[in-house]
Amino acid sequence: MNARLLLVHGLCVLFIIFDRTAAHLTSSERSSGSQEEDEYDRRKEEDEYYTYLSVCKNETGINLYAVYQRECDFDNQVALGRFRNAVNETGWGVFEVETSSNYDDAIQAYAAGLAEGILTKQLIYYHFRNTIEDMCKGYRVYCNKLYAYLAKNLKWIEQTVRMKPKEDLYWKQVNLSFAQVTGIWHGYSKKSPKWYKPVINFDITPIYMIQLYGDLFDLAKFFDKQPDPGDAADSGHCSGFAKLAPGNKDLFFSHVAMSGYNTMNRVLKVYKFGYDRKDAPGYTLSFSGYPAGISSADDFVLTSAGLAALETTFAIYNKTLYTDTFIKPIGQLHCWIRSSIANTLAGDAKTWSKIFSRYNSGTYNNQWVIVDFKTFEPGKETPPKDLLWVLEQVPGYVLARDMTWFIKKYSYFPSYNIPYFTVISEMSGFAEQAKKNDWYKWGSCPRAKIFDRDHVKVTDIEQLQKLMSWDTTDIVANHYGQPVDWKFGPVETDWETDVKANLK
Template structure:
C-alpha cells in the first residue's frame, strides 16, 4: 500500500511521540524568600531546593524512571514540598492517565458509600494534622507524618504547575486518594461499599527470600498481583536529606534514600518493595481479614493509615526490630499484610548469619504479631509469602481456619498451591536467572499443583505469577478468585546483596508469559470496560536493571 501524505504525517507524529516518551527530562524547584513562593524550572538550578530526572520508557521496558534529590541546606518541610512539586510536574501526564485508569470512576454507583468514605478520611486527616501541630517538635513520629503530607501537597501543586506556598490542608480525594489504594481494600468492607474490590480468596502478591547455598547471597523478590488497569508504573529513587526531628542538630533519618517500585502520584510503593539506605529491604504480601468481629477496631481517630505507617517505619528504622516497633504504632487495621524486613547489614557473603537478618510482622485490626524468623530462613533455606498468615494467632484470628473448614487446603498455610510450588521449586534457584524464572512461573494447565475443583480442572490463580485473564470465562469455580478476571502478577522485582548496595534491583513489567500467551489489551475482553490510558497494547518486556544516576 503506498504511503500517502496523511500516512506520512501519522508516521511522523508516532515518531515524535515515541522519541518524547523515551527522552530524559530534568526539572528543579527554587524558593524566592522575598515572595515566599516556589518556582519550577525545566532545568537544574544551582540553588535548587529539589531537583529530579524523569525518563518514560513504558513502551520500551514497561517502566518509567524517576529520581528525586533534595538540598539539605533547606529545612525538612521545604525539601519535601519541593520534592513533591518537581515530581508532580515531571510526571503530570502519567498522573493524569493513572487517575483516569484507576480513580476517575471509583464512586460511580457508590455515592452513599463515598460520602461515608470521605467523612472517614477527613476525620482521620484532622486527627493526624492536630497531632502534627501539637507534637511535631517533640515526637519524631508526628514530624515524619507531617513531612509525608507536605510531600503529597507538593505533588498536587506540581501537577497543577502552580508556584505557591505549602498548603496546610489537603483534599482527601485529591492526590492523597491515590496513596490510600491499599487501605481502601478494607475501608470498602468497613464502610459497606456495595461492590467491594476484594474477591473471596483473592491473591495479592507473591514473595520469596532465598538464601543461596553456602550463604553466597540472599535474594529478595516480589511479584505484584493486581488488576491490569494499574500497570502504568514508575521505578523511583528518593534522596531526601530530612531529619529525625525538626530540632537543630537532629541527625538524618536512617532511610533518607530509598528506591522502590511505585505508581504515578504515589510516594510509597503500594506493592510493596523498598531498598533503603539503612540497609533494610522491606516487602509485603496481603493477608486480609475474614473475621468481621475485628472491623470494630477500624476507626478514623487514634489511628494512622497503613501507607503512612510504612513510610514512617522505612524512614526511621535501622533494624528489623526497630521497623516493627515503628510500624505497629497507631494500627489502622487497614491493608492487613505480612511484612518481611531483611537487614542486609547482618549478611556477609559466605559468612555465618547472625540473628535479626529477617523479621516478619503480621497485622490485623486491633492486633499485630511480629518476630525474628532468621532461624526459619536458615533451616529451610528460604522464606515464601503468598497472602496467608504465618503466625498461628493471626491465622486463626483472621478467619483463615474457618475458611479451611469450608473450602479445604487452598486456604491453609502450608498446603495451598503457592506454598507447595515454592517448596518444590526453590531448590532450583542458583542465580538471578533461575530466581526470575521461579518468580514468573505459571504453567497452570500442566502443573498438578495448579489443579482445583474447577471446570476446567485448573486455575491460572494457582501459580507463583497469576494470569486470571486466561481462565475460561465460562468456567466453573468454587470461589471467584479462581475464575476469569482482569487480575494477575503484573511485575517482578528482585534484589541481591550486591545490587542492594547500589539501590538497584531487577524489574520486569507486565503480566507473566512464556509458555503462556502474552497479555494484549486489544485481544482481551476487558479492553472496552477497563480504562488503560497510556498503556502499551502488547505486554512483552525483558528484565531491566535501572542504574540510578
C-alpha cells in the same frame, strides 16, 4: 549492592530481585581521562532520555519556582528531579529526586513532591482515571461514609501534628509525608504558575486518594460497599521470597505484584532527601510504585539503612473485626503513611516493625517481610538474629517476630497472602477457612508447595526469575495511557539510579 527488575510482558507482574553480592567498577579503578569521557557520555545519554526539573527558592526566600534544567539560575536549588516515561517501551516510568540539606525538611519534602507532580503529570492523570475516578460510580452511600470518615481522620492528624513537639521524629515524618503529598498535588493541578507557595495541607484530593489505594480494600469492607467487591474467589495478589544461596554465597529478595491491567501505569522511584541521617537512616528510598504514590503499595522497598521490605496482602474473613472498635478515624494512621515512616526512620528490621506497628488502622492488612542486609556477610554463617523479621496485621492487632531462625534452618522464607502466625490466622478467619480445604492454609496452599519444591533450584538470579515469573492475563479494565497489547519482552535494569546532582 544491586537490584534487578524483570517485567513479564502482557501481565501486570512486577518481579524485583535484590542481590546482596553484585559488584560494580568503582571510580577509583578508572583513569581520570576515561572517567571524564564516561561522565560526558553519561550526561549526553541522560539528556536524551530524561527530562530534568529543578525546584528553586526565589530571591525573597518565601516561594518556589520550577525550571526544566539541571540547575537553578542562582545558588538556590532545593530539589532536582528527573523523569523518563518509557511506559510504552519497557512498561515503566522512572522518577528520581534529590533534595538539598540546606533547606528545612518540610521545604525539601514539598519540593520533592512538586517535582514529581510536574514531571509525572500525564501518568498521574492516567492512573487516577484508571483506579480512582470511578470508585464512587454507583456507590454514593459508600462514598459518603468513606469521605466523612477520611475528613475526621485528616482533622485528627492535622491537630496531632500541631500538638506534638518538633523533637517527635514520628510525627515530624507524618508532617513531611503530607508536605510531599501537597507538593505533588500542587505540581499536578496548577497550570505553570510563576510561584509555588510551600504549604502543608491535610485535604482530600485526588493525590491523597491515590495514597489510600491499598487501604481502600478494607475500607470498602468496613463500610459495607455493595455489591461486595471481595465476594469473588481471590487467590491473592502478591508473592514474596527471601532465599539464602548455597554456602550463604548470596541472599536474594524478590517480590511479584499481580493486579489488574488498570494498575499497570508503573513508576520506579528513588527519593533521596537531605534529612539528618542520624534521625532518618532511610533518607534514600528506592521502590516500585505508582504515579503520585509516595509509598510503594506493592510493596517492595530498599532503604539507605540497608533494609529491604516487602508485603503480601491477606483477606479478613472474620467480619467481626470490621467494626468501629478496631477501625476508627481518631487515633489511627493508614498503612501507606506508616510504611513510609518506618522505611525512613528505621535503622534495622526490629525497629522497622516497632515503628510500623504504631497507630494500626486495620486497613491494608499484610504480611510484611523485612530483611536487614547489614547483618549478612556473603560466605559467612547466617547471623543468629535480626536478619529477617516478619510482621502481620489485622484490625486491632499487630504481631512481629524475629524469623531469622526460619531462614537459617530452611534457607528461605516465602510470602503468599496467607498469615504465618497461628494467632493471626485465627483472628483473620483463615484458620476457619482452612477447614474447608488447604487453599487457605499456610504451608499447604499451591504456592507454598511450589516454593517448597523449587526453592532448592534457586542458586542465582536467573533461576529465581524462572521461579517467580508467570505470563497470562485477560485485559478487562480501563487502561488509559497504555497500549492494548505490549509487544516487548522481559526488561532487566540495574537498580543504581541515584540522581547525580550537584546541590549546594
